[in-house]
Amino acid sequence: MRVIDGGITAVRGVKASGVHSGLRQEGRKDLALIVIEGEPATCVAAFTVNQVKGAHIIVSEKKLKRSGGRLQAIVCNSENANCLTGERGVRDAEMMAEFVAEKLGVEADLVIPMSTGVMGKFLEMEKIKKGIDKAFDRLSFNGGCEAAEAITTTDTHKKEIAFEVELEDGSIVRVGGMAKGAGMIGPSLVIPHATMFAIIGTDAKINVKTLKLYASKAIDETFNMVAVDGDMSPNDTVIVFSTGKVGSKSGEGVSESQVFQEALTKVMRGLVKMIAKDGEGATKYVEVRIEEAESKEDAKKAALAVIKSPLVKCAIFGCDPNWGRVISAIGATGIKISVKKLSLWISSKTGEEVKLLENGRPVAVIGSNQAEKARQVLYEDEIIFRAVLGTGTEKATAYGCDMSYDYVKINAEYTT
Amino acid sequence: MRVIDGGITAVRGVKASGVHSGLRQEGRKDLALIVIEGEPATCVAAFTVNQVKGAHIIVSEKKLKRSGGRLQAIVCNSENANCLTGERGVRDAEMMAEFVAEKLGVEADLVIPMSTGVMGKFLEMEKIKKGIDKAFDRLSFNGGCEAAEAITTTDTHKKEIAFEVELEDGSIVRVGGMAKGAGMIGPSLVIPHATMFAIIGTDAKINVKTLKLYASKAIDETFNMVAVDGDMSPNDTVIVFSTGKVGSKSGEGVSESQVFQEALTKVMRGLVKMIAKDGEGATKYVEVRIEEAESKEDAKKAALAVIKSPLVKCAIFGCDPNWGRVISAIGATGIKISVKKLSLWISSKTGEEVKLLENGRPVAVIGSNQAEKARQVLYEDEIIFRAVLGTGTEKATAYGCDMSYDYVKINAEYTT
Numbered sequence: 071m072r073v074i075d076g077g078i079t080a081v082r083g084v085k086a087s088g089v090h091s092g093l094r095q096e097g098r099k100d101l102a103l104i105v106i107e108g109e110p111a112t113c114v115a116a117f118t119v120n121q122v123k124g125a126h127i128i129v130s131e132k133k134l135k136r137s138g139g140r141l142q143a144i145v146c147n148s149e150n151a152n153c154l155t156g157e158r159g160v161r162d163a164e165m166m167a168e169f170v171a172e173k174l175g176v177e178a179d180l181v182i183p184m185s186t187g188v189m190g191k192f193l194e195m196e197k198i199k200k201g202i203d204k205a206f207d208r209l210s211f212n213g214g215c216e217a218a219e220a221i222t223t224t225d226t227h228k229k230e231i232a233f234e235v236e237l238e239d240g241s242i243v244r245v246g247g248m249a250k251g252a253g254m255i256g257p258s259l260v261i262p263h264a265t266m267f268a269i270i271g272t273d274a275k276i277n278v279k280t281l282k283l284y285a286s287k288a289i290d291e292t293f294n295m296v297a298v299d300g301d302m303s304p305n306d307t308v309i310v311f312s313t314g315k316v317g318s319k320s321g322e323g324v325s326e327s328q329v330f331q332e333a334l335t336k337v338m339r340g341l342v343k344m345i346a347k348d349g350e351g352a353t354k355y356v357e358v359r360i361e362e363a364e365s366k367e368d369a370k371k372a373a374l375a376v377i378k379s380p381l382v383k384c385a386i387f388g389c390d391p392n393w394g395r396v397i398s399a400i401g402a403t404g405i406k407i408s409v410k411k412l413s414l415w416i417s418s419k420t421g422e423e424v425k426l427l428e429n430g431r432p433v434a435v436i437g438s439n440q441a442e443k444a445r446q447v448l449y450e451d452e453i454i455f456r457a458v459l460g461t462g463t464e465k466a467t468a469y470g471c472d473m474s475y476d477y478v479k480i481n482a483e484y485t486t
Numbered sequence: 487m488r489v490i491d492g493g494i495t496a497v498r499g500v501k502a503s504g505v506h507s508g509l510r511q512e513g514r515k516d517l518a519l520i521v522i523e524g525e526p527a528t529c530v531a532a533f534t535v536n537q538v539k540g541a542h543i544i545v546s547e548k549k550l551k552r553s554g555g556r557l558q559a560i561v562c563n564s565e566n567a568n569c570l571t572g573e574r575g576v577r578d579a580e581m582m583a584e585f586v587a588e589k590l591g592v593e594a595d596l597v598i599p600m601s602t603g604v605m606g607k608f609l610e611m612e613k614i615k616k617g618i619d620k621a622f623d624r625l626s627f628n629g630g631c632e633a634a635e636a637i638t639t640t641d642t643h644k645k646e647i648a649f650e651v652e653l654e655d656g657s658i659v660r661v662g663g664m665a666k667g668a669g670m671i672g673p674s675l676v677i678p679h680a681t682m683f684a685i686i687g688t689d690a691k692i693n694v695k696t697l698k699l700y701a702s703k704a705i706d707e708t709f710n711m712v713a714v715d716g717d718m719s720p721n722d723t724v725i726v727f728s729t730g731k732v733g734s735k736s737g738e739g740v741s742e743s744q745v746f747q748e749a750l751t752k753v754m755r756g757l758v759k760m761i762a763k764d765g766e767g768a769t770k771y772v773e774v775r776i777e778e779a780e781s782k783e784d785a786k787k788a789a790l791a792v793i794k795s796p797l798v799k800c801a802i803f804g805c806d807p808n809w810g811r812v813i814s815a816i817g818a819t820g821i822k823i824s825v826k827k828l829s830l831w832i833s834s835k836t837g838e839e840v841k842l843l844e845n846g847r848p849v850a851v852i853g854s855n856q857a858e859k860a861r862q863v864l865y866e867d868e869i870i871f872r873a874v875l876g877t878g879t880e881k882a883t884a885y886g887c888d889m890s891y892d893y894v895k896i897n898a899e900y901t902t
Contacts, residue, residue, distance in 0.1 A: 119818075119820070120814060120817040120818045121817040121818075121820075121823050121825065122813050122814050122816070122817030122818075122823075122825055123817075123825075151810070153810060153814075154810050154813055154825075154843065154846075154848050155848060156846055156847040156848065188808065188810070188852055189808070189810025189811070189813075189814065189852075190808075190809060190810040190842075190843075190848045190850070190851060190852050190857075191848075191851060191852040191853060192848075192851065299796040299797060301795055301796060301797045301811070301814070301815065301818070302814070302818035303814065304810075304813075304814045304817055304818075379717055380715040380717060380796065380893075380897070381715060381717045381897055384893070384894050384896075384897030384898045385897060385898065387894065387898045388897070388898025388899050390898060390899060392604065392605070392606075393606060394567075394569060394570050394604070394605025394606040394720075395605070395717070397538050397570055397605075397720075398536060398538050398569075398605065398717070398718070398719065398720045399717065400538070401536040401537040401538030401539075401720055402535075402536045402537075402538075402717070402718035402720075404535075404537075407537050407538075409537065409538055409539075409570075426606075427570065427606075430570075430572055431572040432570050432571060432572065432606045432607075434606065435606060435607060435608065436604055436605075436606045436607040437607060441606075473894055474894060475891045475894050475895070477796075477800070477894070478800050478803065478889055478890060478891050478893070478894060479891070480800075481796070481797055481800030481801060481804070482800045482801065482803045482804025482805075482806060483804050483806060
């Protein structure tokens, strides 16, 4: 498996572009277009479980059902979420897809619209239409980069990644993707799993049913395990498609490939780590690893509870070794724990682990030298907490960041 | 019903004091003592449902069981939570109660210890012992005020309240209380209900079983409906006691008194509002009222989801009329809603309501004059959101505050 350039356009058969349509005042790109060359791709999507749904989700769910999971293009705007916009919003989302379908000469159900940004505001369709025209003019096989840029909102930089990998049967395929998300990041934990905005493609030939299996498994360990503030967005969308440009050696689609599953998960994990590191106002990247839980579900709940705790996040920002907050957050989840079996460590990316709690007894007593050692770890920019529950054999990892003054600043001034 | 002075010592038969034991460096009071004169009071307690429990909870649960709900004294320290301190911590909590029991010449099970402050640190028992001696010297029938001061941690001021009320049978009783809490405030929603630290007394004669009914009902609408950061503490404790100094006219204890229930709820709501207003870093008090929910439980879930949302809290701090975040938080709860029936208003304590969303259609479209009107409301220091779900007849109110830079500052520097 090797990293390659190109993001989503590293995938054979994918063209993309990103332009400034005018939704954003300051001239930053705000509209992305992704087009599959030739035959439509197979496609699966995971949307938010928030009962308040952005108009594009209401529209896209129906499209994918009608098309049987086929995809020719994705058109995506930032700056305006087209959410809480009633029936007018739904018509606008449909129209956005129709503009693209018309240009391509394909049925409208093959085009998925996506919107992200502020809620409670109608889309300016004139600007969208002009933006789509511009985006078609710029479409290219190496436009992934500018498409990734165009979907960002409070992100400080674009997020894209791609790998080339040799499957078990010798075929060489590519998996690439792009994502956006810095705030309003909180996972759903209910099928269909989905958080934030991500578009991932592969050129490996895979049918819809198999693609769904691969995607569900990968999303569950990645996009459902990242949290910046724990607020679940009404617009969260993850699209996974296969252009099928590289057939498997057998001629059948790729199925039961451990290598492909790993590659897909790795692309998603890469994007998730970028989202966590770029969390609104983040100064530190944080990983929470839960081990020896009774069930997978317990391990996930505990990891997410710690990664989402405002008190834990503030303590990390302040390099304050107040590790009791980590344990308290686990205790508050309601999962099965025995405090007498609980142990906790902290480490940075490079250094040794520092023990904080052992079988329920405090090791890094506040004010002690050991607590001082923990503080030294907190000065690093990548922090890992590892908690061993001692009630079973399951584990899970959650991804997130600290909470700084800038998180408050960014979210206090979002629409203005 | 009329407001009276004295806090917890407004209740006949209650002496209290607050002293500086030396746990805190800066000379602020850190140890409170409450003593019931004469016969022990009847007493019920609600503790956190966090599975990680402060040592005082492990000890007090057993005491109350053994004593059959009788109480002679409460001793309470701040600055150190005596939590995650293993068996040594449990022994220290027992010893703290024994010091007091010895001085009073009563059995140790009649004394409840309480601790709040930082976790993962052993209690300095020498200081506790000296502090208790000092507290006994200062005990008085108007010491409620200094006791309330001594239990505060990150609170900016003490919290106490008392009412005198005439019951249905003509007897005149008092209900008074004190509380602490500014951060790590998040309700449990599971019986036994409990969040934060509160001690509430009445001189009305009430047996334990009846007191439990009154207390549960009142706690459910108040302490279980307040959130500053939504982090559930391992030390949350609410104690409700009756000194029985004022018998009911019938000679029996007070039972089925609507007036008493209202008075108790009013005391608790008063304390809860003080906690919300004094939330760590709070610049604004916030109330979220949910109406026309299908069930009481749904209404509570929705109200708490909004009051806890970091995005909503930051928007309020920034006076940003980004009301979509309120609706999104409700949608993420999983309770039954129909977006087409949802309506939302905002108002200040004094002014008129401003409509934001009506039956799923945006009224205060971002950028419109109506949104500007909403922003004007947000400049006030008490903000009320009212959401009508349109799926039933139940309602609930949650209490909280905004999230400012100071919330982060306070929690980034707590142990240091």
